[in-house]
Amino acid sequence: GEDVEQSLFLSVREGDSSVINCTYTDSSSTYLYWYKQEPGAGLQLLTYIFSNMDMKQDQRLTVLLNKKDKHLSLRIADTQTGDSAIYFCASGGSSNTGKLIFGQGTTLQVKP
Amino acid sequence: DAGVTQSPTHLIKTRGQHVTLRCSPISGHKSVSWYQQVLGQGPQFIFQYYEKEERGRGNFPDRFSARQFPNYSSELNVNALLLGDSALYLCASSTDRGETQYFGPGTRLLVL
Numbered sequence: 001g002e003d004v005e006q007s008l009f010l011s012v013r014e015g016d017s018s019v020i021n022c023t024y025t026d027s028s029s030t031y032l033y034w035y036k037q038e039p040g041a042g043l044q045l046l047t048y049i050f051s052n053m054d055m056k057q058d059q060r061l062t063v064l065l066n067k068k069d070k071h072l073s074l075r076i077a078d079t080q081t082g083d084s085a086i087y088f089c090a091s092g093g094s095s096n097t098g099k100l101i102f103g104q105g106t107t108l109q110v111k112p
Numbered sequence: 113d114a115g116v117t118q119s120p121t122h123l124i125k126t127r128g129q130h131v132t133l134r135c136s137p138i139s140g141h142k143s144v145s146w147y148q149q150v151l152g153q154g155p156q157f158i159f160q161y162y163e164k165e166e167r168g169r170g171n172f173p174d175r176f177s178a179r180q181f182p183n184y185s186s187e188l189n190v191n192a193l194l195l196g197d198s199a200l201y202l203c204a205s206s207t208d209r210g211e212t213q214y215f216g217p218g219t220r221l222l223v224l
Contacts, residue, residue: 004154031211042116042202043155043215088154092213097168098145098206100213102154 002026006089006103013111018076020106022089025070029091032065033100034074037086046074046087076108084110114139116205116216124222125193133188133219137205143167144186145213146178149200161186162208190221198223 003025012018024032030051035043049056049063049072056063062075076083086107092100117136125131137144143162147155157170161180180186184205190197200220204213 035215042217043204045212045214048212090154097157098143098160098162098213099157099168099170100145100147100155100204101157104152104154 002091002101004089004091004101004103006087006106008104009107009109011109011111012079014079014081016079018074018079018083018108018110020074020076020087020089020108022072022074022103023070024072024089024091024101026091026101027067027070031092032063032072033090033092034061034063035088035090035102037088037105039085043088079108079110081110081112084108116203116214118201118203118216118219120219121217122220122222124224126224127193127195129193129223130189130191131193131221133190133201133203133221134185135188135203135205135216136185137203138214141205141207141214142184143206143208144180144184145204145206146186146188147202147204147215148172149202149218151199155202158188193223195223197221 033048034046060077086105089103090100145160146158149155159178160168164180175191200218202218204215
């Protein structure tokens with residue numbers, strides 16, 4: 001079936017790089033997404049990558065996609081305390097339903 | 113430009129009641145999707161509507177229904193509420209069937 005898995009927790013020091021990993025099962029996913037959720041808020045789209053790409057960079061964010069292993073990662077350079085949040089990986093675009101399949105989220109804790 | 117808006121922000125209901133949640137998409141977006149996010153989990157897909165037609169439905173009982181209006185706003189209805197329906201209900205809009213979905217702040221529903 002369709003599934004997305006993420007590690008639950010990551011703790012880093014301010015100024016370090018953070019790497020959040022995700023694996024997915026739907027090989028027909030057209031797009032893969034990273035969303036950020038702060039406490040009590042909705043989801044903020046951070047970035048997304050088309051399935052025929054292997055890397056995308058957007059300012060401090062770098063997304064790496066290994067389609068063969070169905071592995072996606074999000075690297076945040078120079079992590080700041082304001083980056084503390086829950087990060088969700090999602091796969092989608094493989095059907096006409098618009099359905100996104102989300103992981104359970106990775107809580108990023110940034111220590112000053 | 114206004115993002116996705118949802119109302120109400122919070123709602124308390126008792127078991128057996130029904131509830132209507134509302135969503136207004138980003139101007140120019142014709143697709144609206146609904147997700148349920150239980151505390152500590154990733155969002156689960158409920159419905160997508162595109163051009164006022166249901167294009168996708170997740171694994172939710174018939175107590176859940178939705179519709180989309182000519183102005184592309186949408187309502188999610190839940191009948192015969194159960195305690196397990198307590199969750200954050202998120203609405204997302206997109207320009208097509210879901211390539212890039214932008215989320216609203218959500219409606220937090222508590223069923224007592």
